[in-house]
Amino acid sequence: MSAPSTPSDHHSLNTLDSLSPEKTKQILEAALLTTQEPLSVSELRKLFDNEFSAAVITSLLQDIRDRWRDSGVELVTVASGWRFQTKADMQPYLERLTPQKAPRYSRAVLETLAIIAYRQPVTRGDIEEIRGVSVSSSVLKTLTSRGWIEEVGHRNVPGKPALLATTAHFLDDLNLRSLDELPPLEEMKSLIESSENQHLPLEQPEESSH
Amino acid sequence: MSAPSTPSDHHSLNTLDSLSPEKTKQILEAALLTTQEPLSVSELRKLFDNEFSAAVITSLLQDIRDRWRDSGVELVTVASGWRFQTKADMQPYLERLTPQKAPRYSRAVLETLAIIAYRQPVTRGDIEEIRGVSVSSSVLKTLTSRGWIEEVGHRNVPGKPALLATTAHFLDDLNLRSLDELPPLEEMKSLIESSENQHLPLEQPEESSH
Amino acid sequence: MNGVLDTVEPQPIAKICGEPLLEIPQDLYIPPDALEVFLDTFQGPLDLLLYLIRKHNLNILDIPMAELTLQYMTYVEMMRVDQLELAAEYLLMTALLIEIKSRMLLPAPKAGPEDEGRDPRAELVRRLLEYEQMKKAAERLNEIPQAERDFSVVQVWIEQKTDERLPNINKDDLLNAWSAILARAKVNRHHQIKRETLSVRAYMSQVLRELRGRKQIEFYDLFSPAATVAEVVVTFLAILELAKELLLEISQSPDNAMIYVRAIDTV
Numbered sequence: 001m002s003a004p005s006t007p008s009d010h011h012s013l014n015t016l017d018s019l020s021p022e023k024t025k026q027i028l029e030a031a032l033l034t035t036q037e038p039l040s041v042s043e044l045r046k047l048f049d050n051e052f053s054a055a056v057i058t059s060l061l062q063d064i065r066d067r068w069r070d071s072g073v074e075l076v077t078v079a080s081g082w083r084f085q086t087k088a089d090m091q092p093y094l095e096r097l098t099p100q101k102a103p104r105y106s107r108a109v110l111e112t113l114a115i116i117a118y119r120q121p122v123t124r125g126d127i128e129e130i131r132g133v134s135v136s137s138s139v140l141k142t143l144t145s146r147g148w149i150e151e152v153g154h155r156n157v158p159g160k161p162a163l164l165a166t167t168a169h170f171l172d173d174l175n176l177r178s179l180d181e182l183p184p185l186e187e188m189k190s191l192i193e194s195s196e197n198q199h200l201p202l203e204q205p206e207e208s209s210h
Numbered sequence: 211m212s213a214p215s216t217p218s219d220h221h222s223l224n225t226l227d228s229l230s231p232e233k234t235k236q237i238l239e240a241a242l243l244t245t246q247e248p249l250s251v252s253e254l255r256k257l258f259d260n261e262f263s264a265a266v267i268t269s270l271l272q273d274i275r276d277r278w279r280d281s282g283v284e285l286v287t288v289a290s291g292w293r294f295q296t297k298a299d300m301q302p303y304l305e306r307l308t309p310q311k312a313p314r315y316s317r318a319v320l321e322t323l324a325i326i327a328y329r330q331p332v333t334r335g336d337i338e339e340i341r342g343v344s345v346s347s348s349v350l351k352t353l354t355s356r357g358w359i360e361e362v363g364h365r366n367v368p369g370k371p372a373l374l375a376t377t378a379h380f381l382d383d384l385n386l387r388s389l390d391e392l393p394p395l396e397e398m399k400s401l402i403e404s405s406e407n408q409h410l411p412l413e414q415p416e417e418s419s420h
Numbered sequence: 421m422n423g424v425l426d427t428v429e430p431q432p433i434a435k436i437c438g439e440p441l442l443e444i445p446q447d448l449y450i451p452p453d454a455l456e457v458f459l460d461t462f463q464g465p466l467d468l469l470l471y472l473i474r475k476h477n478l479n480i481l482d483i484p485m486a487e488l489t490l491q492y493m494t495y496v497e498m499m500r501v502d503q504l505e506l507a508a509e510y511l512l513m514t515a516l517l518i519e520i521k522s523r524m525l526l527p528a529p530k531a532g533p534e535d536e537g538r539d540p541r542a543e544l545v546r547r548l549l550e551y552e553q554m555k556k557a558a559e560r561l562n563e564i565p566q567a568e569r570d571f572s573v574v575q576v577w578i579e580q581k582t583d584e585r586l587p588n589i590n591k592d593d594l595l596n597a598w599s600a601i602l603a604r605a606k607v608n609r610h611h612q613i614k615r616e617t618l619s620v621r622a623y624m625s626q627v628l629r630e631l632r633g634r635k636q637i638e639f640y641d642l643f644s645p646a647a648t649v650a651e652v653v654v655t656f657l658a659i660l661e662l663a664k665e666l667l668l669e670i671s672q673s674p675d676n677a678m679i680y681v682r683a684i685d686t687v
Contacts, residue, residue, distance in 0.1 A: 030282035030300040031307060033243065033576040039307070047303045072236030073243055073574055084574035088565060090240040093257045094572055097241060097249075102568035107463055107558065114558035130550055132466030133509050173567035183560040188549045244572040283576055295577040304578060313587045317600065320589065324597035340601060356586065366646050384591060393595040 024048070025060055032064075032075065032084050038172055040081035079171035079178060105142070112139050113148065117170070117182060121152050121163035140164075148173065234258070235270055242274075248291035318349050323358065327380070327392060331362050331373035350374075358383065464506070465492075465513030466551050473548070489514050520544060623651075623658035624667075631668065631683040639670070639679035 019027075027047055032039060041054045041061075052060075061082055065075040072090045075082060086094065095101065105113070112135055115127045127135050143149040148170035154160040171178065229237075237257055242249060251264045251271075271292055275285040282300045285292060296304065315323075322345055325337050337345050353359040358380040364370040381388065462468045492514040499507035520541055565571055631637055642659065643652055659681065662668045669682045 026282035027300060027303045030296050031304055033283050033294070033574055034296055034304065034578045035307070036573050036575040043307060046306050049306065072240035084243070085567070086240045086244060086572045086574070088570050090237060091570055091572065093237045094241055094244065096256050096259065097245070097253065102566070104569065105562070110558040110562050111463065111554055114554050114561050117561065118554065118557055130554055131463060132513070132547070132551060133464035134505055174564045183557065183564070185553055186556050188552045240572070243574045243576060246575055246577050293577050315587045315589060317597070320593055320597040321601055324594045324601070327594055328598065342604060367648055367651070368646070384589065386591070393591050
């Protein structure tokens with residue numbers, strides 16, 4: 001938001017004598033505010049003809065992030081780099097400006113996405129095997145047109161089915177820096193044991209193990 | 211199946227009483243930062259269900275504008291409303307992020323310029339004679355508006371066609387001190403002569419007579 | 421969407437004869453009126469089976485196969501009308517359950533060492549667990565803040581400078597342009613000569629027009645003082661051509677002073 005003058009800067013910016021640290025931050029801020037796609041540090045270095053090291057840029061970005069802390073907008077790092085985005089508490093107000101709501105996905109879409117995200121790369125057949133139902137083309141189209149999944153190759157089996165994987169854009173849209181940041185898969189309660197322990201399956205809760 | 215509950219669903223919108231001026235400005239700022247199109251005051255009022263008057267919104271916008279004054283981005287009013295935009299001095303840096311292909315002149319422009327440079331002063335008809343095709347007005351306009359050619363007189367023939375020549379600005383832009391520094395046309399002497407000769411159809415006129 | 425599985429406040433999954441149906445009946449029987457809701461509630465037969473096992477502690481070993489099969493077959497009949505694919509999937513699941521049941525009832529064959537401990541339910545259980553894990557993962561995924569839905573990405577207008585970038589050229593560009601003209605001129609030379617010849621013919625017409633209605637005209641008067649060298653030459657060529665074609669006659673006074681041009685009246 002506003003650019004209050006910051007206390008003296010610790011960064012050594014001797015490389016570009018003419019650019020004050022404040023001006024450098026202004027340029028970084030302007031670049032990040034104008035681009036919808038996240039910008040990586042190496043892209044941001046181009047702003048200054050690569051005359052600042054990645055460490056200097058990162059340190060300046062952290063300053064900017066701190067400076068924006070009390071605003072409705074925040075500077076975050078996602079898979080493809082740094083970007084400004086609104087904080088969640090702004091969304092209810094902003095929604096009043098745009099009549100059409102953001103997409104909310106059906107269970108079929110979400111389950112398909114989860115399988116692709118956690119099991120990638122997978123074929124459509126793999127997804128059908130796990131869900132036990134056929135995957136409609138519209139489900140895959142929804143995810144492809146959102147830019148969340150893409151074909152990354154073909155499995156070398158008859159029919160050469162396409163292998164699907166999630167994209168960096170998917171991680172960006174979910175504020176994630178890598179797939180490692182996805183929620184860990186839960187261990188499911190065993191089905192065999194619980195059913196083996198039950199003699200009267202439809203009536204007795206688990207506690208009544210003989 | 212109903213849409214899943216999402217984080218944003220849990221935010222209850224503050225009633226206006228609890229909206230501090232600071233929060234109100236944050237919301238205005240977030241709205242203006244996320245839309246490239248200018249937002250009119252009446253649109254911005256929708257953010258608060260029209261509960262603030264246009265005067266209040268305008269006054270808050272002026273506060274925001276002042277707060278951004280020292281930044282690389284400014285809040286401006288244009289015909290259709292308010293928008294954030296980069297200041298002109300950011301442009302040289304931002305351009306480095308998206309290096310556009312250097313624009314190039316068409317062959318017609320370059321050839322016309324070459325003829326004017328080497329054969330000046332020439333009429334449009336002369337250029338057409340040498341190039342063998344008509345010269346579009348846009349070609350001459352391109353060169354005139356660039357400040358590279360100008361009319362230096364009129365040939366004393368029917369129609370009084372304008373005589374075109376290159377300017378001092380043309381020499382400056384090509385880092386030349388005088389026209390003598392243009393590449394010599396030794397090997398093109400024959401062409402110049404032949405094109406001159408083509409003005410004067412001395413070559414075997416019999417050939418053409420039936 | 422997860423309302424059926426984790427309802428805090430139970431919501432009716434259907435209304436049957438005005439009575440809200442809060443839960444899927446434990447006896448597996450689903451009234452025909454609720455079938456559409458039923459089908460929307462579950463993603464497929466795997467999902468339904470998982471629900472029955474988890475929610476009602478249905479023993480996978482003791483699934484009442486005869487009843488289940490009968491009812492699945494009823495659904496299949498009804499679904500055949502417009503959801504043939506889904507009907508097939510339920511049918512497949514029924515077949516799978518019956519197969520498992522029948523293998524459980526048969527005395528276990530003398531198993532080879534690698535078959536030891538193999539349970540006919542194992543594969544189904546593995547699939548159910550994998551599906552359940554992905555189902556949970558999908559729910560967790562949906563809780564992650566999502567661009568557009570839960571936050572907006574900032575994008576500010578870039579004010580373009582008014583002066584557009586102009587092409588730069590250098591001396592060599594001019595030289596190359598000349599080379600191109602040269603190359604083309606050579607190709608086009610024949611064509612250009614023809615053009616010029618036509619212009620000679622145009623001047624021939626012009627000379628004839630000037631002679632029209634006059635007995636004779638002084639040679640020099642055929643040349644405009646404003647004429648370029650080219651025009652002079654073309655006019656001269658036009659006169660010669662006219663003479664050659666016997667359309668006019670050129671004569672000179674005996675003192676070598678004046679040259680006259682006269683149209684030859686063919687009439």
